[in-house]
Amino acid sequence: MRIVEIRENVASISSNISNAYIDFSRMTCSVVAIITDVIRDGKPVVGYGYHSNGRYDVQGILRNRILPRLTDADPDSLLDDTGNNLDPFRIWDVMMKNEKPGGHGERPVAVGAVDMAVWDAVAKIADVPLWKLLADRYRGGVADDKVWLYAAGGYYYPGKDHRALQAEMQSYLDRGYRVVKMKIGGASLDEDQRRIEAALEVVGHGRNLCVDANGRFDLDTAIRYAEALAPYNLFWYEEAGDPLDYALQAELANHYDHAMATGENLFSHQDARNLLRHGGMRPDRDWLQFDCSLSYGLVEYLRTLDVMAEMGWSSRRVVPHGGHQLSLNMAAGLHLGGNESYPDVFRPYNGFADDIPVEDGHVRLPDSPGIGFERRAELLADMKRLLD
Known part of the structure; x- marks a missing residue:
């Protein structure tokens, strides 16, 4: 199996609400799709991900650092030992290549959005709900x-x-x-x-x-x-x-x-x-x-x-x-x-x-x-x- 393409974009989750520190009038989040060559019901399996409110979109980090590492990687290096599914841990290591410890900033938000899409794809390829895959x-x-x-x-x-x-x-x-x-x-x-x-x-x-x-x-x-x-x-x-x-x-x-x-x-x-x-x-x-x-x-x-x-x-x-x-x-x-x-x-x-x-x-x-x-x-x- 292979990752065919990874897409990202920015979603608006703005509103006129506020908490004690910030308002959400310009709040955004990054949305990610991981498209695989695994076919189910005549369509490719796609894993979706995004990050929570409170942090703005991380499009720059995704486009300039995180996603190029995945697209440039040997496709086999992203798979588990069976070769039939993605390995979230190996993918995580590729995303974090050449990143120094500490200084987290917005980097964990970018990795987190992609990681969500990875796990969605992994569970779909395994044909089980994610909660069951985790429990197992x-x-x-x-x-x-x-x-x-x-x-x-x-x-x-x-x-x-x-x-x-x-x-x-x-x-x-x-x-x-x-x-x-x-x-x-x-x-x-x-x-x-x-x-x-x-x-x-x-x-x-x-x-x-x-x-x-x-x-x-x-x-x-x-x-x-x-x-x-x-x-x-x-x-x-x-x-x-x-x-x-x-x-x-x-x-x-x-x-x-x-x-x-x-x-x-x-x-x-x-x-x-x-x-x-x-x-x-x-x-x-x-x-x-x-x-x-x-x-x-x-x-x-x-x-x-x-x-x-x-x-x-x-x-x-x-x-x-x-x-x-x-x-x-x-x-x-x-x-x-x-x-x-x-x-x-x-x-x-x-x-x-x-x-x-x-x-x-x-x-x-x-x-x-x-x-x-x-x-x-x-x-x-x-x-x-x-x-x-």
Whole structure:
């Protein structure tokens, strides 16, 4: 078998929402297609991939560095030992050839987008859902039959008052979610408390609500928020300070007994190790949010899970950022703790299979080969529009 062609383009996922740090008015993402010479149902097998929101498209890195290495490589060097399928690890090594350690920047985003397409193609060629392929390879064939989700929303946008926030949260409950998330840090502490209390009137209990500061706070502000949040007994308090300020995170743990979450803006297994060494994260209550599509893909994520196991962390404490189907497959196949979901924002690069509803805060996975993009009609149509 051979890779016949690799295509990339840029998708817009812009909207007028904002968090405490950025707005999404010009947000983009890179989309990738890997076309193979394997024929199924009269058509070539194509693997699709893209990266999560929050990082802009990486077209320059893809065109100038990552993709030329793959197209210039010996085709056999990209295959597994059988010669009948692609090898994600060998492909990853080719993509990273002549790249220095560290200095991750936007490079892990580019590799992550291609890596997603590789795994989609691998599972399609194997004619199994990706979650089953992962479970068979790495978890003794045992996969979760459903995945816990939380609905991420509660963004700031012009004119959004408490009633609009409450209506949004109610809409998530109506669609089967039980835990929801909202943004903080884009208003004063007093106003954010009023917003939290308005949301709690709808969701009913702090254990049904997460809050996310998107790295906005210095230590003093993070502690002031922690003291104000403590009585609510929230599901988690997310990314209070800069993602690389492990000292802030460690000190915050001395002031906040309830669960915290962070990790979506860390991009390698070395970053994960440093967080667990120095960030004061507590394996009995805290959550890790590493996003494979922003951090060199699933190949690197497997290394991250190994680091966690070495340091006494269960994979069940991982709930990936990103709200995409790759992480959903990983959650089921690798026994993660759940997955983020974006019911309304970043369309169409959000959501899961159209025909599988969220029920009591959980979703089942499709049984079609690959990641499952073919069961998400709006997303597949947009990727084909950009890449065909």
